Every structure is written in structure tokens, then in C-alpha cells.
Amino acid sequence: MHEPQLVRLTAAAASMALEHARLQAEVQAQLEQVRASRARIVEAGDAARRRIERDLHDGAQQRLVTLSLALGMARGQVAGSDPGLAALLEGASKEAREAIAELRELARGIHPAVLTETGLPGAIQALVERSAVATTVSAVPAGRYPAPIEATAYFVVSEALANVAKHAPSATAHVAIRQPAGQMVVEITDEGQAGRGPTRDRGCAGWRPGRVRGGTLHIESGMGGGTRLRAEIPCP
Amino acid sequence: MSVSGPAPAPLRVVIAEDAVLLREGLSRVLGDAGLEVAGAAGDAEQLLQLVGALRPDVVLADIRMPPTQTTEGLQAARLIRHRWPGTAVVVLSQYVETEQLFDLLADDPRGVGYVLKERVADVAQFTSAIRRVAGGESVIDPEIVARLVARPRADSPLQALTERERDVLALMAEGRSNQAIASQLWMSPKTVETHVGSIFSKLGLAPDAGDHRRVLAVLAFLRQ
Numbered sequence A: 001m002h003e004p005q006l007v008r009l010t011a012a013a014a015s016m017a018l019e020h021a022r023l024q025a026e027v028q029a030q031l032e033q034v035r036a037s038r039a040r041i042v043e044a045g046d047a048a049r050r051r052i053e054r055d056l057h058d059g060a061q062q063r064l065v066t067l068s069l070a071l072g073m074a075r076g077q078v079a080g081s082d083p084g085l086a087a088l089l090e091g092a093s094k095e096a097r098e099a100i101a102e103l104r105e106l107a108r109g110i111h112p113a114v115l116t117e118t119g120l121p122g123a124i125q126a127l128v129e130r131s132a133v134a135t136t137v138s139a140v141p142a143g144r145y146p147a148p149i150e151a152t153a154y155f156v157v158s159e160a161l162a163n164v165a166k167h168a169p170s171a172t173a174h175v176a177i178r179q180p181a182g183q184m185v186v187e188i189t190d191e192g193q194a195g196r197g198p199t200r201d202r203g204c205a206g207w208r209p210g211r212v213r214g215g216t217l218h219i220e221s222g223m224g225g226g227t228r229l230r231a232e233i234p235c236p
Numbered sequence B: 001m002s003v004s005g006p007a008p009a010p011l012r013v014v015i016a017e018d019a020v021l022l023r024e025g026l027s028r029v030l031g032d033a034g035l036e037v038a039g040a041a042g043d044a045e046q047l048l049q050l051v052g053a054l055r056p057d058v059v060l061a062d063i064r065m066p067p068t069q070t071t072e073g074l075q076a077a078r079l080i081r082h083r084w085p086g087t088a089v090v091v092l093s094q095y096v097e098t099e100q101l102f103d104l105l106a107d108d109p110r111g112v113g114y115v116l117k118e119r120v121a122d123v124a125q126f127t128s129a130i131r132r133v134a135g136g137e138s139v140i141d142p143e144i145v146a147r148l149v150a151r152p153r154a155d156s157p158l159q160a161l162t163e164r165e166r167d168v169l170a171l172m173a174e175g176r177s178n179q180a181i182a183s184q185l186w187m188s189p190k191t192v193e194t195h196v197g198s199i200f201s202k203l204g205l206a207p208d209a210g211d212h213r214r215v216l217a218v219l220a221f222l223r224q
Helices: A003-078 A083-110 A113-118 A120-130 A147-167 B020-032 B044-054 B072-083 B099-107 B117-121 B123-134 B142-150 B163-173 B178-184 B189-203 B210-223
Strands: A134-139 A172-178 A183-190 A216-221 A227-234 B012-016 B036-041 B058-062 B088-093 B112-116
Touching: A003 A083, A003 A113, A003 A147, A003 B020, A003 B117, A003 B123, A083 A113, A083 B117, A113 A120, A113 A147, A113 B099, A120 A134, A120 A147, A120 A172, A120 B099, A120 B142, A147 A172, A147 A183, A147 A227, B012 B020, B012 B044, B020 B036, B020 B117, B020 B123, B036 B044, B044 B058, B044 B072, B058 B072, B058 B123, B072 B088, B072 B099, B088 B099, B088 B117, B088 B123, B099 B112, B099 B210, B112 B117, B112 B123, B112 B142, B117 B123, B142 B163, B142 B210, B163 B178, B163 B189, B163 B210, B178 B189
Parallel strands: A134 A172, B012 B036, B012 B058, B058 B088, B088 B112
Antiparallel strands: A172 A183, A183 A227, A216 A227
């Protein structure tokens, strides 16, 4: 081979390698930007949910309670003198009561105040108290963590319990949240429904194994029909 | 029963609520119901000043108040009980969660009430709750208790309770005395005692040591 040709080929190869490295670095940089912007979007979403919950509480809920009190006072004043009006006011009071209860559920679904105020132990306890399936909790870290991490762990448990309730309503669910170095690991297991094999649809429609907030989500269906859901969330 | 002598002094109440309309409404209904509203505060700091100056029998405090709208009322309630023991406290909550409730009761459940805020609409029931708390009882909102009693459980001794025993258990968790349970469920006090004994032995709880401790024991059991 002539030397000039060798030089040309070497130069071409080198420039290809350089170009490759440059493109790779560019892709990597773009990926980092996408990751960062995804994290920002998620965090902005969390903050917005907390704000909406607070606005609902300090605005609409507060007004409805005031309205209820006014209706209660009005009922007291007409008591005995106008049965028709009393019945009307009673009906209005009942509507206000139900609106308050519905608003409370709506607000907690958007973002539970108990999570912001007391952290994971109180919030997980609240989930267990309202879970439609029997649920036991074996571990929840007592400390406070960055809000997005607490919120992710909370919503993973919330969704997983709703899923067990839907697909194995007579099962017992077990919740464990542990915090090994650098991670928060959320596990929800259930032993499944008697008579249901692992081949049956186990639900989890919105639960593709994959990523949760920069972490991973695994779902395993056991032979007995039970399910183990494990989320690993990076936690500095 | 008639007792001669001067009429008892009305209960003196201090209210803490940041929403002006609600605060004024509360002052009015409590006044109409025969309580003396000694003062009304718009935040926790003002509440503490008023309680120190007026030494009321009962404090009625919204949990969420300025500046942070989180748990100011609850913290103030604990501080008041610590600083001025014997002052009864009713906190108004917007939530059915039990974490805060348990924190508040755990210090000493006597003269503590935790009720949902919308209860203010039923004036008769609400003032009766305030009077019970002022009398040293504990008052836990029935909806919170109902949720705890009804939630599904696996292998719990609660499943061994009869329906009647569950009714009695719920009323114990709401802070009711045996006598109150008897009149509410149309039972003789003797029957209530029998049920209470049976509940405690089925749940494996230490025998009933007065109404105060049993509220805590029963609630702790229900939260497990």
C-alpha cells in the first residue's frame, strides 16, 4: 500500500472515530438535558399539586364550612315555626356536608396534606386506614426525605393498593419501605386470590415495568397468583 | 334532679380560627348555646396570648392557621395543655387521618377533642362535644372511628367480636363513658360492662383502667 493512501485511510478512520465520539457526546448531553427537564417537569407537577390541595383547603373547603354553619344557624331560627323551610334548610345542609366530604377526598387524592406535614409514616398509615384490602406495614423510614421522593413512594403504595383491591380484593397486602444506601425501596406484595393462576390478567394496566422517577419498577407475578411490586427510587 | 343554689357559671371558651366569617359565626352560635366566648384569635400566637390572659375552660382551635397553614393549631393545643394543664382543648380538623389525632391524645387524652370541622354545622351536637371535653372526657369524631373500625383486616381478633360488641367498641373509641354507651345503645350499664369485659379479653387488651386510658388503648389497637 502506498503511503499517501495509508495516511488518507488513517485520517478518514480517525475522523470517523472523532465524529462518532462527538456525536456520542452530543447524544449523551441531550439525554442529560432530557432527564433534567423530565425531573423538573415532575417536580413542578408535584409543587402544583401541593398548591392546589392548599388552595382547595383554604378556599372552597373553608367557605363550605362557613356556609354549613350559616345553614345550621338558620335551621335553629326557623325550628318549629316553618316545617317546610326547615326541611329545605336541612336538605341544603346535607348537600353542603356531602360537598365537604367529596372535596376532602378530592384534595387528598391530588396531594395528601398528611404527607407534607408528617412525612411517610403518617401518610402510609392513612393509606392503610382507608385501603379497601387488609394491609399490613412492616417498615417505613421515620425520617424526612426530599418531597419528590416521599411523593413517589407514597403514590406507588397508593396505586399498588388500589390495584390489589381491584384484582385480588380478598387478598392481604404487605407494604415495606426501606432505605438502603442511596435508594428508597418500596415493596408491595400480596399472596393473590385463591384459585387464580399466574396466567390470568393481573391488572397493572397502567403499570408497565420500567422507570419511576429515575428509578426502576419491577412487577412479578408468582405461581400462587400473588404479585410483588418493587420500586427502587434513587435517594441521596 | 334539681339542685338549689346559684346557677353554674357558663363555660368560658376561647376560639382560634383564621377565617373571619367562620370565627364570628362560631362566636355567635356558642354564645346562643349558653357558652361564654371570652375571646377569639386569628392565629396561634394570638391564641396563646389570649389563653394566658383569659385562662378559659375550653379552647377551640382550627388545626390549620397562619402563617404556614399546616399544623399551627395542633402545636398550639399541645403547648396550651403543657403550659396550662386542665385547659380543655377541642381541635377542628379537615382530615380524617389519625396521625395528628394520636399525637395529640398520647400526651394525655383527658379533656381533648378532635372533631371534623364541618361538625360546627350541627350546633347541638357540637356544643355537647365542647361540654364533654370541658368535663374531662375525650371526644373523637365518629367518622374517624367508623373508618378505623370498618377497615378490612386479616386474622384480627376484631373478627371475633359480635356486632353489638363492635358498636360498644366504636363508642369507647369515640371517648364515651359506659354510662353514655348504655344510654346511646339502650342497654343497662351492667350489660355494657359485660360487653366491655368481653371486648378487652377478645382483643387481648389489659383490663379497662378508666375511660381515658381505654380510649388510647382502643384507638392504638384499631390503628394497628
